[in-house]
Amino acid sequence: MNKLLKKSLLWPLAAVAAIGFLSVGCSSNGEFGSSSDAAEKVYVAPGEHDEFYGFFSGGYNGQLGVYGLPSGRHIYTIPVFSQTPTNGYGYSEETKSMLQTTDGFVPWGDAHHPELSQTDGETDGRWVFMNENNTPRVARVGLDEFKTQEIIEIPNSAGNHASSFVTPNTEYVSAATRFSIPMDEKNMENMDVSIDSYKENFKGTISFIKVSDKGKMNIDFQIMMPGFNYDLSHAGKGPSHGWSFFTSYNSEEANTMLEINASRNDKDYIAAINWEKAAEYAKQGKGKMMPGKHYRNYIDHEEGGVAKSEVIEKVRVLDPRKLEGIVYFLPTPKSPHGVDVDPTGQYIAAGGKLSTVIPVHSFAKMEEAIENKDFEGKEQGIPVLNYDSILHGEVENPGLGPLHTEFDGKGYAYTTAFISSEIVKWDIETAEVVDRIDVYYSPGHLMIPGGDSQNPDGKYLVALNKITKDRYLPTGPEMFHSAQLIDISGDKMKLLLDFPTEGEPHYAQAITADKVKERQKRFYEIDDNNHPRATKSEKEARVERDGNEVHVYMTTIRSHFAPDNIEGIKVGDEVYFHVTNLEQDWDVPHGFAVKGANTSELLIMPGETLTLKWEPKKPGVVPFYCTDFCSALHQEMQGYVRVSPENSDTPISYGTGE
Amino acid sequence: MNTQISKITGLIVLTMALLIGCGKSSDSEKDSTDSEEEKQELTDFEMTNGIGPVDEEITIEEIDTELAKEGMRVFDMKCGACHKLDKRYVGPPLGGVMNARTPAYVMNMILNPEEMLKKHPVAKSVGSEYPTRMTNQQLTREKARAVVEYLAQESQ
Ligand SMILES: [Cu+2]
Numbered sequence: 001m002n003k004l005l006k007k008s009l010l011w012p013l014a015a016v017a018a019i020g021f022l023s024v025g026c027s028s029n030g031e032f033g034s035s036s037d038a039a040e041k042v043y044v045a046p047g048e049h050d051e052f053y054g055f056f057s058g059g060y061n062g063q064l065g066v067y068g069l070p071s072g073r074h075i076y077t078i079p080v081f082s083q084t085p086t087n088g089y090g091y092s093e094e095t096k097s098m099l100q101t102t103d104g105f106v107p108w109g110d111a112h113h114p115e116l117s118q119t120d121g122e123t124d125g126r127w128v129f130m131n132e133n134n135t136p137r138v139a140r141v142g143l144d145e146f147k148t149q150e151i152i153e154i155p156n157s158a159g160n161h162a163s164s165f166v167t168p169n170t171e172y173v174s175a176a177t178r179f180s181i182p183m184d185e186k187n188m189e190n191m192d193v194s195i196d197s198y199k200e201n202f203k204g205t206i207s208f209i210k211v212s213d214k215g216k217m218n219i220d221f222q223i224m225m226p227g228f229n230y231d232l233s234h235a236g237k238g239p240s241h242g243w244s245f246f247t248s249y250n251s252e253e254a255n256t257m258l259e260i261n262a263s264r265n266d267k268d269y270i271a272a273i274n275w276e277k278a279a280e281y282a283k284q285g286k287g288k289m290m291p292g293k294h295y296r297n298y299i300d301h302e303e304g305g306v307a308k309s310e311v312i313e314k315v316r317v318l319d320p321r322k323l324e325g326i327v328y329f330l331p332t333p334k335s336p337h338g339v340d341v342d343p344t345g346q347y348i349a350a351g352g353k354l355s356t357v358i359p360v361h362s363f364a365k366m367e368e369a370i371e372n373k374d375f376e377g378k379e380q381g382i383p384v385l386n387y388d389s390i391l392h393g394e395v396e397n398p399g400l401g402p403l404h405t406e407f408d409g410k411g412y413a414y415t416t417a418f419i420s421s422e423i424v425k426w427d428i429e430t431a432e433v434v435d436r437i438d439v440y441y442s443p444g445h446l447m448i449p450g451g452d453s454q455n456p457d458g459k460y461l462v463a464l465n466k467i468t469k470d471r472y473l474p475t476g477p478e479m480f481h482s483a484q485l486i487d488i489s490g491d492k493m494k495l496l497l498d499f500p501t502e503g504e505p506h507y508a509q510a511i512t513a514d515k516v517k518e519r520q521k522r523f524y525e526i527d528d529n530n531h532p533r534a535t536k537s538e539k540e541a542r543v544e545r546d547g548n549e550v551h552v553y554m555t556t557i558r559s560h561f562a563p564d565n566i567e568g569i570k571v572g573d574e575v576y577f578h579v580t581n582l583e584q585d586w587d588v589p590h591g592f593a594v595k596g597a598n599t600s601e602l603l604i605m606p607g608e609t610l611t612l613k614w615e616p617k618k619p620g621v622v623p624f625y626c627t628d629f630c631s632a633l634h635q636e637m638q639g640y641v642r643v644s645p646e647n648s649d650t651p652i653s654y655g656t657g658e
Numbered sequence: 659m660n661t662q663i664s665k666i667t668g669l670i671v672l673t674m675a676l677l678i679g680c681g682k683s684s685d686s687e688k689d690s691t692d693s694e695e696e697k698q699e700l701t702d703f704e705m706t707n708g709i710g711p712v713d714e715e716i717t718i719e720e721i722d723t724e725l726a727k728e729g730m731r732v733f734d735m736k737c738g739a740c741h742k743l744d745k746r747y748v749g750p751p752l753g754g755v756m757n758a759r760t761p762a763y764v765m766n767m768i769l770n771p772e773e774m775l776k777k778h779p780v781a782k783s784v785g786s787e788y789p790t791r792m793t794n795q796q797l798t799r800e801k802a803r804a805v806v807e808y809l810a811q812e813s814q
């Protein structure tokens with residue numbers, strides 16, 4: 001024992017590794033998941049930083065989870081499509097416009113695919129884009145602030161699933177409809193028709209959102225597509241730069257019991273879109289400007305940090321039946337789900353959910369087939385290429401239910417097999433399986449840092465498993481989804497770590513921490529605060545009445561509010577607390593909560609102004625306080641508002657420290 | 659298996675206890691020697707002008723009223739929530755501060771409050787009279803200089 005103890009002091013890492021090893025050995029699962037050096041490989045010492053930032057979509061929580069890799073530590077959650085009590089996102093007057101749509105205020109979203117911006121085919125650490133499936137939207141999150149900076153609605157779309165994938169220089173973010181809907185071709189309007197008129201009336205669209213140098217998004221054009229379901233996408237790169245690939249299923253155009261009726265055809269399609277050519281057509285004014293009302297909401301700190309909404313009425317629609325050369329169909333077995341382009345840009349792999357092989361198309365052969373008009377026919381006016389002419393190879397025995405593929409940059413591809421719960425590694429050139437590893441259980445997407453770019457960091461792989469069952473302490477009928485970190489640095493994949501994730505991550509992406517870390521904003525310079533209701537010094541703190549609207553211009557600093565005593569508020573008033581945090585120190589936000597508010601608290605970053613709307617309903621004296629433990633005297637950070645009856649004549653008065 | 663697990667648990671507990679033990683003792687050792695050593699380390703210049711980025715004497719002869727005006731604006735925005743000129747507030751009153759301290763001292767206090775409160779005997783003793791510690795408000799050197807001009811004007 002003494003000897004052991006001495007050893008462990010000399011090599012604490014080795015001791016941790018040994019403990020990890022032994023406790024895994026004792027697990028009730030029986031499976032021997034982890035190798036003896038696993039603990040050491042994922043161990044990030046206290047105070048040290050992870051090598052990678054991982055961005056995991058939150059699925060039905062509508063948010064973006066940030067995890068450190070390899071530790072699997074949850075470091076942050078960025079509110080995107082859902083109102084968030086943590087900081088008042090979507091509740092505060094400054095942020096609620098971010099969730100405005102043509103269906104009104106939508107406080108929840110279903111977030112699926114985060115995608116890092118790229119420059120020259122490499123992740124660059126500027127932004128993460130993410131799609132919302134239910135109310136078609138795409139968000140842009142700024143990695144300088146870790147905040148959602150823009151959300152654009154996608155018109156003429158229902159179910160924005162095949163989104164938000166970027167082109168190699170973030171020229172475009174693409175978005176395609178999961179659900180086709182009946183669309184009147186003259187005005188793109190949803191139609192009141194019988195659902196079983198599907199084949200006749202239903203249509204899909206694929207949208208290309210242009211991204212400016214500063215990140216501003218606008219829909220450059222939409223392509224009208226047959227009424228299939230569009231599922232996933234990835235952009236071409238290198239030789240295939242200028243193209244994007246979208247999987248589709250339900251080429252049967254079924255409208256009921258899809259699990260049977262959309263699985264009849266041997267093959268569905270990958271739609272290959274020549275976006276470069278389509279963009280040229282758009283630039284020449286081809287296609288038609290059509291109704292396509294949608295919101296663009298953005299929040300810019302330099303413009304005061306108050307979200308602004310603009311409504312755009314029209315959108316350019318291109319018809320591939322009339323504009324030659326922008327869409328081709330690549331026949332692909334059995335309801336393909338993922339479509340992934342390898343780092344060299346030569347090969348396009350598809351995951352046919354019900355297929356027994358992974359088909360890999362060759363971009364060079366595809367180009368040749370287009371050149372030679374080697375078509376097996378047309379589908380609703382769109383040329384269908386010959387499967388045998390464009391095939392690079394079929395990966396045999398890839399596990400059951402292949403879904404998604406990522407790449408390590410060393411010539412290998414990794415595909416999730418949902419039904420057989422495994423990850424299969426295969427050689428891209430030979431299309432042969434070289435390794436496989438069990439995961440627990442039922443992986444959907446998988447992720448390798450930079451794994452869909454031209455320059456992957458092929459060190460780790462994360463499996464995003466859909467079913468958790470016995471992996472952690474049970475928590476009732478539902479458990480957090482389980483992510484698993486796998487070492488892919490050697491020939492054999494090695495399972496290193498399980499970690500739970502919030503919501504339901506669909507896809508995730510990761511980037512080396514160095515590309516993000518140094519660009520972090522630590523506070524907002526108070527002198528540059530352009531908020532129209534900012535209070536830039538305690539001297540300016542005040543309360544103003546304007547009819548039944550009362551504006552409280554309030555400041556915070558450790559550990560007091562100014563003003564902290566307010567009188568003259570009446571039942572029936574609309575009170576706006578515009579709270580400016582005068583701190584200029586990293587990680588010192590103050591909170592603001594007032595009893596009886598029907599929204600959430602605010603969490604105000606140093607140098608920022610946020611507004612809480614409060615409508616007092618009962619006379620009395622009501623406390624407010626700081627919700628963020630900001631200093632030793634945080635508990636003293638409080639104040640009172642006196643609320644008088646509606647018809648009283650208590651004058652407005654206020655003060656601090658008098 | 660059971661004995662093996664309890665041995666391992668024991669090992670973890672012991673290892674942690676010892677590691678934490680080590681961390682604590684080295685910390686408190688540092689704390690107890692800190693003040694003694696660092697007081698002796700302060701130079702005469704630092705005793706008069708503080709510790710921080712301002713390492714040369716600054717003299718103010720005639721008040722530059724333009725600069726003092728900018729200083730007042732910055733003071734109100736970045737300092738005024740805690741300091742009043744005429745009374746004790748979150749921090750000490752500053753109406754006469756330039757009669758008691760040098761411009762460089764005040765600038766170092768603004769630009770480097772963490773280190774000043776930890777190491778400078780004068781700052782430490784003033785700080786101990788107030789429950790809230792002075793924070794860094796991220797002024798540039800130019801802005802701190804302007805604030806000092808304003809405080810000098812108010813100290814006349
Ligand atoms: Cu506080």
